[in-house]
Amino acid sequence: MSDCRVVRARSxxxxxxxxxxxxxxxxxxxxxxxxxxxxxxxxxxxxxxSWKRCSPPAGAEVRDLGEVCLAPAVINAHCHVQLSHLAGRTRWQAGFSAWLASLIPLLREPLSAEAVAGACADMVACGTGHAGDFAGEGLALVDAAARRAGLGMTHFCEWFGMAAPFIDAVRPWPPRCRAALERDDDRPVAEVFAPLEARCAPAGHALYSTAPEVLRDARQWCAEKGRPFALHLAESPEETELLLEGSGPLADLYRGIVLPEGWRPPRLRPLAFASKLGLLGQGTLAVHGVQLDAREMRALAASGAALCLCPRSNRHLGVGEAPLAAAVESGVLCCLGTDGLSSNTDLDVRQEAVALRESCDASPEALLRLLTVNAAQALRLSRAGRLEPGQPGCFSVLPEALRF
Structure with a gap:
């Protein structure tokens, strides 16, 4: 017997x-x-x-949500679910490097299954149907929690590190992700990785923290397999200074730890360096883009890459404002993400849209597109972002600021 439900709403x-x-x-x-x-x-x-034309079959569950506006389930295109146990414990409003310095010691702590499960459940409760999550050691933990919560997940398996002793047989998958799978199952890695691999894509952390050859390998694999390739790009002034001059607080923090002895800066701005490495183009999702100027934004758009804006995280870390106006003018495909709870108050991506509504007076129509069909395109999702016959019936309730 089919399960039939009818949801009624003001709009x-x-x-x-x-x-x-x-x-x-x-x-x-x-x-x-x-x-x-x-x-x-x-x-x-x-x-x-319309409700007047609806004839629910006998036995159908009817739920009237009242004076709300429904939309398709929203998509959080960038988050860090495995860091959810660090909520409220890092330093904000002092710049990127100060935040990072407060974060690094906390990364030694074990991950929290309870915090991860709570984060996934919270995203579903606020109408999120899918998320693009940067994964590391917590890959298996996050995937299991997302499936239990009913949250679709694209795992960006994040390469981190500049040293070169990566085993060719392991690439393009970061050792941390494969190791996590090995620990969670006694079977050979190939057997347990195959089902999860369909939800995964190798990714880079950033140009200043991931070896160039690894970034190129990950990008090439994603292009060949039709998966999205993601990396943090042009997030902070410190990133630009490090890549251009090899100096600044981020360089001081990473030198000898992440940046190997003898490392030399490429003396290029982030977008130019990403372009030189062949990382841009269709299927690439650049995250943040706060430091991109108008010319660079046009170049990003011309490449076919997408841009994920995380306005509240940018504001909390004091790195600048998410460049929505420049992105719209350039014609780049935009979507929205929350980043993680170490740099944001919650993982409700609708609130990123509300923040842009308040700061830029962006229209609800534009913001709803960023939350749904644009994000689905950026993550290469074929069955998300719309409420159409045959599609999953996941929906969200629009905040008052996004109604039209």
Whole structure:
């Protein structure tokens, strides 16, 4: 017997038929259905109709959510779930390097299964259907918690380190991710990795913390397999100074620890260095982009790469404002992420949109596109970002600031 549920709301924006949008197309009107009914059969969308035209079958569960506006489940394109136990324990508003210096000692602590499970459950509770998570030793832990919570997850398996003794047989997968799988199962790595690998993609941490040859290998693998490739890019002034001059507080913090003896800066700004390494293009998701100037933003857009903005994290760390206006003007594909609880108050990606609404007066239509169809495109998700017949029936409730 099929399980049928009907959800009624004051209004609903299904995003049906909507394509990812850039530039001025972000602000185009969206269709909103008033007094709407979302009919779900076995967890999938059967139809989206007005309540007057809805005829629920006998035995259907009917749930009236009242004066709310529904939208497809939102997508958090960038987060660090495994660091959820560090909430409220790092230094904010003193610059990136000061935050990082406060974070590094805490990374020696064991991960918290309880904190990870709570973070995944919280994301689902606020209407998040999928997340792009940077993974390391906690890959298996995060994946299990996400599946239990019903949260879709793309795991960006993060390479970290500049030293070269990476075993070729292990690449493109970071040893930390493979080691985590080995610890969680007695079977050979190949047997346990195969099912999870479909949800994973090798990724780089950043240009200043990941060996160039590893970044190139990961990017090439992702391009060949049709997976998204992600890295943090142009997040802080300290990053730019390190890559250009080899100096500054980030260089002081990493020298001899992450930066090997004899390391020399490329003497290029972040975008130019990423371009030189062949890291940009279709399928690349650059995260942050706070330090990109207008010319660089246009170059990023021309490459076909996408940009994930994390405005609240940027503000908390004091690295600058998320460059939404420049991104819109350039025509780059934009989406939103929360970063992690070590640099944000929660993992509710809707609040990133609210922050941009308040600081930039960005339109709700544009922000909803960033939260849904644009993020789905950036993560290469085919069944997300829209409430259409046959699609999963996951939905979110739009905050008041995002209603139109």
């Amino acid at each position: 609903l924006v299904s995003m049906a038929g909507e394509s990812p949008a850039r530039g001025e197309a972000l602000f185009a009107p969206l269709h909103k259905l008033d007094d709407a009914a979302l009919v779900l059969v076995d967890g999938r969308v059967e139809e989206v109709v």
